Every structure is written in C-alpha cells, then in structure tokens.
Amino acid sequence: MLYRICFLFMLILPLQPFAQSYKKIHRNAIVADTHNDVISSVTMKGMSIETDLTGKTHSDIARFKKGGIDVQVFSIFCNETFHKDTAYNYARAEIDSLYAIVSRNPGKMMIVTNPAALDKAIKEKKLACMMGVEGGHMINDRMDCLDTLFKKGARYMTLTWNNSVSWASSAADESKNNLPFGTKGLTSFGKEIVKHMNDLGMMVDLSHVGEQTFWDAINTTTKPVIVSHSCAWSLCPVPRNLKDEQIKAVGKNGGVIDVNFYSGFLDSNYMKRKEIFLNGHKTERDSLQQLKLPGYEIEEWLSKKYAAEANDLRPPLSLLIDHIDHIVQLIGADHVGLGSDFDGIESAPKELNDVSDMPLVTKALLERGYSKKDVEKILGGNFMRVFTANSQ
C-alpha cells in the first residue's frame, strides 16, 4: 500500500510545479515568430492592430503581449495579381504602415533590423518588429529594388510566393509542372540575388520555393537559411512542406525551419475535410468567386461565418509537436522554430486560436519531454542564431 501511495505521489509531484512553470519558462524565453500576415491581411484593408480585434483576426498589439511574443517578423506581402511596379510599391507602402504603427506606439514596439536592436527591444520589453518580404515578385526583377527593401528594414526575402518569378520557380508551379518562365530552379540572376542577399545580411527564405529552387539556393548561399513557415512533407505530403532530404540539408547549412501552424500543412486529411465543408456552402462560395476574391480569402470568410463547423475541422495541437519532433529527430533541436502564419491561414490546430495562445506550444513541448534548454532554442534561440549569422 505504502508503495502504491509513494508511486502515486511520485507521479503527481512533478506535474504540479510543471503546470505553473510552463508559463514562467515561456515568459522568460525569447519567443520569436518568423511569419505573421496581419499587415497585409488586415492593416492594408483598414483595420488597426492598435485596437482589440479579438474574434476578427489572430493578432493585435495587446494579444502579441498576452502571447509572450518578443520578436515578430511581419510578412510584407501581396499576391500575384500585383504586377511589376505595383507589387514593389505595395511592399513599400506596407513597410511604411508598420513604421507608422510602431511610431504611434513607441512604448510597446520597436523596429528591429540588427541583433543589437533586437537585444535592446527585449531588454525594454517592447515587441521587436521585423519584416520579411514574402515573394520575389516584389523586387521587380531588379537588384536595386531589393536594396531599397533591405534599406527600409526587410531582413528576409522568401524567394518566391506561390507564383514563380523570372529567376526562381515556386513549389506550386514546380509541383504542377507549370513553369511560366520555362525553367525549374534558380537562373544565374537568381543565384546572383541569393549571393547579394548574403552580402547585404538579408536572410534567404526557402518557404514556398520549388524543390529545384531550394537545392539551387542552398548550394549557392554562404550563410544559414531560414524556412520561415513550412512543415514536414513526410507527415503531410503537400508541395509547401520539406522532404526529409531538404530538412537534412537545412541542418547541414546551419539554418532553421520554422514550423507553420496551418492545419492544411500539418494534417494530411485536413484538405479533404475542408473541401466537404466548402462544398456544403457552395452557393456562397460561388458568389464570392464571382467577386474575384482569392481562394484563401473566400475560405477565411466562410470559416469565420461558420465558425463551429470550421472548428471541427481542426487537428489537435499534438500534430504541430509531431512535426517539430520529426525535424528534431532528423537534425536535432538546433534547427527548428515557429513560423505561425497567423492572419494568413484560415485554420490552426485546436487550442491555438490566436497569437495569445502561444504559451500552449511551450506547454505541449514540455509535456512531450523537451528540456527547458531545447524549448528555448525552438521558441526563439535558433532564429536569433541564424539572424545573427546573417547580420555579420
């Protein structure tokens, strides 16, 4: 009997402090999220993250604080319907919008473009606001436009979004064998861009790029890469995710893969469930399509309107940890981080309703058996290492 009591006690005892400590570990860690779309999806449409947008968006300033986010890389993004010049000008306007928000909230936020400023923001308990350009189409095929976006503060560029550019093919196009510019991978100009990014100190982001572009870029770069919002292909085989050989190559390069929270990149059955949901609202979907809205905006709109149904489609949080685990098993805990894609996705795993739920990722990692040291690396340490290496 005594043995049984002792055994029970041994089981319960470590759980008690744990329940309280995950919040403390999260609060004390540097938490970096390498991809959030709130500027393009919300600010540019007239909503203000300086107000409470709970229920409308995944993010606002107050909820970044509540989620314990220390470093947020904001995606500077427009889709392929923006053509030359327009895309570049739109990117600059987005960057200006972020500067305007930060200048109105100097006690809460700070623009960060180098590791020293990042340290300062963390010391002053301000949200370190960084920028990543999501898609090479925003540089107009011109090196001087890349220079300008870097000067304005962008510190990574995703070589392509879903659309290929004249110097790099995307995952979406390579996987469909639809090559609008006729070649797979990086052209010689594409390789020059990668080298120039290395010289500037701008991280090369390999999310969204085709497999050939990935290999060409990783064989060209002299600095560690970032994969700002992608998951593991072997757990969810979609073209946006990384195959095991690619994951191993990022490990060898010293880079970091920041896992995306999107249900469709985590759960291989999510897309089938989503299609059934969308077909259930076909009339509305068709009329929204008539308005020529992009598919992702239609899905987001329907998911908000039919929230209870959309909620049932979500995978468990444990699946996000499975993806992290998979990467860790292949290349160790030094090469994985978090790239939520919040406000760019219509669905995240259950429990992760918005940026304020980020501490639950820490809780789930600790429950999975990760040490405090490894959790700190995953939450932000690995990103900081790659950022610092690129800045030198």
Ligand SMILES: [Zn+2]
């Ligand atoms: Zn993206």
